[in-house]
Amino acid sequence: MGEPTTVREATIALLRHHRMTTIFGNPGSTELPMFRDLPDDFRYVLGLQESVVVSMADGYAQATRRAAVVNLHSAIGVGHAMGSIFTAYRNRTPLVVTAGQQARELLAGEPYLFSEDPAALPRPYVKWSREPARAEDVPGAIARAYHVAMSPPRGPVLVSIPVDDWDRPAEHVPPRRVSQVVRAAEAEVAELGAALAGARRPAFVVGALVDQELAFADTVRLAEMHQARVWAAPMSSRCSFPESHPLFAGFLPPARSGLRDCLDGCDLVVVLGAPVFTYRLPGEGRYLPDGARLWQLTDDPQQAAWTPVGTSLVTSIAPAVAELLAYPPASPRPAPPRRARPAPVRAGGAITxxxxxxxxxxxxxxxxxxxxxxxxxxxxxxxxxxxxxxxxxxxxxxxxxxxxxxxxxxxxxxxxxxxxxxxxxxxxxxxxxxxxxxxxxxxxxxxxxxxxxxxxxxxxxxxxxxxxxxxxxxxxxxxxxxxxxxxxxxxxxxxxxxxxxxxxxxxxxxxxxxxxxxxxxxx
Known part of the structure; x- marks a missing residue:
């Protein structure tokens, strides 16, 4: 058992251990006790509306590559923030969202400024949400929330905390580490490596996860080794391959027929860290050109489950790409044709x-x-x-x-x-x-x-x-x-x-x- 303390002190120690000392918020009455005597090594970033607060935290978490803390005001604050929570979920940004709740003794009725079902309110666009049954369970719930947010696929989580919990007795949460890497079986990666080595004209489709996992440089090496054209996945939210590189083919359209045309002539399509595929327009027909096989590497088992064709490996991208570098092509391949670049624009009177x-x-x-x-x-x-x-x-x-x-x-x-x-x-x-x-x-x-x-x-x-x-x-x-x-x-x-x-x-x-x-x- 840990040393007795308060919910607030145990939570502050936990956040400090995980280097989450920047807190984004727009405070209300049900949140103020969290910040009593906030230590000097913590920074509170004030936003003037809750959706702005969550989006600032989203950018900060992506920049630092670790979870950010967001503090919202009861049901109305979470409601204001839902659009940005939805985007953080799609961005796969790790956010630990704390939301204020009215005092426990008032929850038998319907008090002013309470959240009727705080765990259900942000679903389905959080990975996990909870209002702990007891005040002393709050630090443990925040510890769990952190590990869920940081585990693949990453995303936002929410813990609802009654206003009178912060000064209640609790115990420190022992520090622990949870592995954040998922690895496919060695034999499965070897099978994909053999398929790449024997392909006539392979192509890669790269998604945001390549950049998120710092697999950018190894992906470039893999593409160069195979002289494979590289496409950005439809609607990808990050740059995962140098767009001036001779092998960069462009941006796949979010429509089935146009995407299929772009990949025409490829006999092997390897999708790295992206869905198969994100569409914006309805379409019919095949998902791939005739004769093309598809392999997908993703750390999201749900995404792998709805992939309509090919073989999906549930794995972190960085280790899998590094392993694939051990499988060079069976014979040298010619460089594919380069992407046409637009002609320079000449300045006129108006700005285009x-x-x-x-x-x-x-x-x-x-x-x-x-x-x-x-x-x-x-x-x-x-x-x-x-x-x-x-x-x-x-x-x-x-x-x-x-x-x-x-x-x-x-x-x-x-x-x-x-x-x-x-x-x-x-x-x-x-x-x-x-x-x-x-x-x-x-x-x-x-x-x-x-x-x-x-x-x-x-x-x-x-x-x-x-x-x-x-x-x-x-x-x-x-x-x-x-x-x-x-x-x-x-x-x-x-x-x-x-x-x-x-x-x-x-x-x-x-x-x-x-x-x-x-x-x-x-x-």
Whole structure:
């Protein structure tokens, strides 16, 4: 048994042991006792709305590669945060979410500010949730939550804690370690290695897990050894292969027929750390070209179970890719044809999205991180703003808006040594604009926000055209002053609409040591 203490002291010791000393929150009355006499080695990051709080924690956890702590206010705070919790679940971001609950003695009735079923509220978009039966069980529940969040596949968890638990007696939780690596059987990896060695024209499809597991460099070596074309998985949220590399073939579309056409001619498709496949548009027919076999490597047994074709190995990606390097091709293969690159854009009077991305690529500081949430501009970004390094690009895996700007703030807190560049659509900006207030209160904050301002929800306009709608409702966003909103919250802000002015103003924004919002009006 551990040494007697309080729930709060045992929890603080546990969080310190796991290096979770940065807490993201928006406090309410049912959470305040958690923070009584908060130790000096802990940092509380205040967000002005719960969805922003969770998204900041998401960016921080991805940047630091360890679980982040989020504190939310009872049912209403969890409700505000659900969109961001959903995105964290799709991002596979490890978050330990604590939510306040009313005092235990009041829970026999329906008191003010209580959560009626706190464990059920965030499901199915948390890996595990619980309100401990007794106050003394709270530290153990948080310990379990941490290990569940960090175990593959990673994701958010939630513990609901009554307000009067924090000062109750408890015992320290003994430190323990849980392995976070899943390994496929050696014979299974050997079978895939033999298939790769004997393939005529193999192809790799890489997903976010390659970057998350730091398997980027070994994946490049594996592709080069086999002279295999490499595709980014549909809707992948991270860069898992250098996009300027001769073997990089491009980004698979989220539609069955187009994806099948891209892989035509391959006899072996190896999917690393991605679903098979993420679709956005309905389709019919085969999943793969004729004659192609598929192998999938994933650490998610549920994902492996719904994969419709081929063989799935449930394994962590990094050790499996390292093992596959022991199986070179049976005979040398010729290099596949290189991907065609777009012609350079010539500057005109107005700023196009192509010109903006090309200019950002040219001026981007070495080692910088791109956080993107400009859905309608993403295809152009893929062509004109290639990412070539691990942990250099992050976007939303859920398809929902609201992650980008606050996630960039969390990324900055986690990696203050790198320039963070948030490329955010004008519609997306308004989902998390409060994050600028938090950014302005960070010392030494090299963060640049580039607003792609096309005056509305361009993706909605695009889908309206596909549906034959001439006048889509709710697609226009006139009258938003992003530079003014930035200055009002303590950041720098400017607006640019002419192509001749873009390089100088973008360069100034990229050199700023305080958060700088550049509102770019695009044609």
């Amino acid at each position: 999205v192509e010109l903006l991305m090309q200019t950002l690529h040219r001026l981007r500081p070495p080692g910088s991180i791109i956080v993107e949430e400009a859905p309608s501009s993403r295809p152009v970004m893929c062509e004109y703003l290639p990412n070539d390094a691990p942990e250099s690009f992050f976007t939303c895996a859920s398809g929902g808006l609201g992650l980008g700007l606050p996630s960039a703030v969390g990324m900055l807190l986690g990696r203050p040594d790198r320039r963070v560049i948030a490329v955010i659509g004008d519609g997306s900006m308004m989902y998390g604009i409060q994050a600028l207030w938090s950014a302005a209160r960070i010392d030494n904050a090299p963060m640049t926000v580039v607003v792609v301002n096309n005056g509305g929800y361009a993706t909605v306009r695009h889908f309206a055209q596909l549906l034959g709608m001439d006048k889509p409702v709710g697609a226009d966003l006139p009258g938003l002053d992003f530079s003014g909103l930035a200055r009002a919250q303590g950041c720098r802000g400017a607006r640019v609409s002419g192509a001749d002015d873009l390089p100088a103003m973008l360069g100034e924004a990229l050199a700023s040591e305080v958060p700088y919002v550049l509102d770019v009006v695009v044609a």
